[in-house]
Amino acid sequence: MSFQVFGIPVSRGVAIGRAVLVASSRVDVAHYFVAAAEVETEFARLLKARDAVTQELQDLKTDLPPDAPHELDALLDVHLLLLNDEALVDAARQWIQERHYNAEWALSAQLEVLARQFDEMEDEYLRERKADLEQVVERVLSALAHAQDKGAPGAAAVVARDFAGEDPLLLVAADIAPADMIQFKRSVFQGFITDIGGKTSHTAIVARSMDIPAVVGTREASRLIRQDDWVIIDGDAGTVIVNPSPIVLEEYRFRQRQSELERARLARLRHTPAITLDGQRIELHANIELPGDTGPALEAGATGVGLFRSEFLFMNRNGELPSEDEQFEAYRAAVEAMRGMPVTIRTVDVGADKPLDRMSVNELRHEHVLNPSMGLRAIRWSLAEPSMFRQQLRAIYRASAFGHVKLLLPMVAHLSEIRQVQEAIRRVKQQLDDAGQAYGLVELGVMVEVPAAALMLPLLLRHVDFISIGTNDLIQYTLAIDRADEAVAHLYDPWHPAVLHLLASSISQARAAGKGVSVCGEMAGDALFTDLLLGMGLNCFSMHPSQIPSVKQRVLRADTQRLAAAIPKILESEEPGRTALEVLAQQRLH
Numbered sequence: 001m002s003f004q005v006f007g008i009p010v011s012r013g014v015a016i017g018r019a020v021l022v023a024s025s026r027v028d029v030a031h032y033f034v035a036a037a038e039v040e041t042e043f044a045r046l047l048k049a050r051d052a053v054t055q056e057l058q059d060l061k062t063d064l065p066p067d068a069p070h071e072l073d074a075l076l077d078v079h080l081l082l083l084n085d086e087a088l089v090d091a092a093r094q095w096i097q098e099r100h101y102n103a104e105w106a107l108s109a110q111l112e113v114l115a116r117q118f119d120e121m122e123d124e125y126l127r128e129r130k131a132d133l134e135q136v137v138e139r140v141l142s143a144l145a146h147a148q149d150k151g152a153p154g155a156a157a158v159v160a161r162d163f164a165g166e167d168p169l170l171l172v173a174a175d176i177a178p179a180d181m182i183q184f185k186r187s188v189f190q191g192f193i194t195d196i197g198g199k200t201s202h203t204a205i206v207a208r209s210m211d212i213p214a215v216v217g218t219r220e221a222s223r224l225i226r227q228d229d230w231v232i233i234d235g236d237a238g239t240v241i242v243n244p245s246p247i248v249l250e251e252y253r254f255r256q257r258q259s260e261l262e263r264a265r266l267a268r269l270r271h272t273p274a275i276t277l278d279g280q281r282i283e284l285h286a287n288i289e290l291p292g293d294t295g296p297a298l299e300a301g302a303t304g305v306g307l308f309r310s311e312f313l314f315m316n317r318n319g320e321l322p323s324e325d326e327q328f329e330a331y332r333a334a335v336e337a338m339r340g341m342p343v344t345i346r347t348v349d350v351g352a353d354k355p356l357d358r359m360s361v362n363e364l365r366h367e368h369v370l371n372p373s374m375g376l377r378a379i380r381w382s383l384a385e386p387s388m389f390r391q392q393l394r395a396i397y398r399a400s401a402f403g404h405v406k407l408l409l410p411m412v413a414h415l416s417e418i419r420q421v422q423e424a425i426r427r428v429k430q431q432l433d434d435a436g437q438a439y440g441l442v443e444l445g446v447m448v449e450v451p452a453a454a455l456m457l458p459l460l461l462r463h464v465d466f467i468s469i470g471t472n473d474l475i476q477y478t479l480a481i482d483r484a485d486e487a488v489a490h491l492y493d494p495w496h497p498a499v500l501h502l503l504a505s506s507i508s509q510a511r512a513a514g515k516g517v518s519v520c521g522e523m524a525g526d527a528l529f530t531d532l533l534l535g536m537g538l539n540c541f542s543m544h545p546s547q548i549p550s551v552k553q554r555v556l557r558a559d560t561q562r563l564a565a566a567i568p569k570i571l572e573s574e575e576p577g578r579t580a581l582e583v584l585a586q587q588r589l590h
């Protein structure tokens with residue numbers, strides 16, 4: 001039966017493929033294809049792990065002390081029964097043989113099928129056996145991990161090159177932690193659907209950086225969609241169509257081809273400088289998460305990196321932080337790749353919906369911190385961990401010897417934070433001088449993402465070289481909307497008059513003070529806002545590389561003076577969104 005699920009569109013385009021349901025807790029299970037010749041070996045690997053766990057459970061049974069409660073013995077029997085039921089490992093064989101899934105993936109895919117059947121059972125006792133099944137699968141997964149050869153693929157994002165699965169795969173999960181998303185950068189999935197999340201939640205941001213269609217905040221997609229269902233993701237409308245009819249499918253395939261053609265057309269702008277009709281040169285920079293993202297940035301024609309979210313280097317490390325040398329290598333790689341163009345490295349911004357480990361937003365919200373967005377996040381965390389912070393500063397300064405590095409501080413709200421950072425920088429430079437290590441000139445900037453920073457900008461500007469406006473957080477904190485909470489996503493409004501006033505005044509004050517200003521939040525990459533920001537006087541935009549061509553197209557058709565004339569009317573309007581679309585369109589037509 002065909003049906004639709006509605007959510008929040010976060011990454012554009014159409015994806016058509018089969019649903020792969022993954023429990024949030026198992027998103028980090030390795031997902032890769034095995035070669036045709038390896039299918040039987042892969043199944044044998046699964047059988048071996050099953051046998052090892054059978055043995056383990058039997059040993060546990062034998063070793064039970066005589067006074068152990070009878071229930072424990074019975075429980076082990078249940079686990080042995082589930083483990084050896086043909087609905088589990090034998091059925092997983094089908095996923096390996098027909099789809100070439102690796103053993104871990106096949107097992108967790110089958111678990112999702114069975115878990116759904118358990119959920120639908122009338123009998124409460126039987127329904128509760130789902131937890132036992134999950135425990136059994138957990139044991140087999142860990143047996144597989146132990147047996148894993150050192151060199152074999154283990155990460156979530158490995159694709160065997162000799163198997164081009166016929167059907168594209170779309171990931172469906174209740175939630176995906178940013179730390180897991182980053183593992184999917186080169187993954188087998190061509191689209192994402194999650195129950196949780198908002199337009200600028202970090203999961204959505206990573207999906208956008210991967211340039212694949214995604215819909216978040218669907219609330220129940222992971223409950224309604226079944227393993228292997230055919231699914232269409234409409235990343236523009238925020239719609240998910242499950243088991244579409246042939247006619248709907250054909251319509252979307254047509255749209256998919258159209259958008260590929262449009263992309264190819266825009267890609268031709270790559271070498272065209274971004275200069276407006278009235279001769280203003282506009283910098284279009286890239287937001288990156290890992291040094292390897294400089295490749296797509298250069299391909300898209302970025303003229304610098306406006307935001308290197310360094311916290312992604314700190315994730316997926318089982319609590320261990322990257323050493324100074326490791327960080328230095330990562331920053332140097334990005335700086336060298338950009339060949340003299342500026343690379344703006346933001347100091348680590350963990351906290352809020354970016355925990356260091358792979359906690360999902362839901363876990364974080366409910367179990368750990370009272371209000372993570374307002375807690376020990378970003379620069380606050382760095383200043384609370386001085387030795388970690390100095391290590392990061394040293395790594396960044398050392399990388400500055402290899403190119404043009406700018407240092408950006410996230411979530412600044414107090415002058416004292418800048419002063420403390422300046423003191424830390426002074427000490428770091430002294431240490432590098434003492435060690436005879438080279439470093440270059442590094443400009444210091446702050447992100448304007450807390451209303452306090454925007455409102456006290458004249459004071460902050462005296463102490464920094466540039467500012468970068470993080471609209472994702474600026475909107476979140478101005479409107480008191482948790483950016484990761486789908487329940488209030490409809491109130492998250494970039495066109496809100498308060499947001500527009502803070503944006504316009506920040507841009508004009510920075511320009512008047514002769515300081516650099518850019519916007520690196522998601523507004524910068526959405527072509528809907530390009531005219532508005534140009535009219536406000538912005539000349540540096542930083543965004544995902546895939547967004548550069550469409551923003552550049554807008555820039556090439558813009559006359560900044562005409563757009564500037566329209567801004568007062570927008571700022572005075574009670575409905576700035578509507579007014580902006582009307583008056584800015586007029587400025588373009590004339």
Ligand code: PEP
Nearest residue numbers: 449470471472473520521
């Ligand atoms: C922002 O807040 O706009 C921003 C760019 O930072 P992040 O999205 O990483 O919080």
Ligand code: MG
Nearest residue numbers: 449470472473
């Ligand atoms: Mg931010």
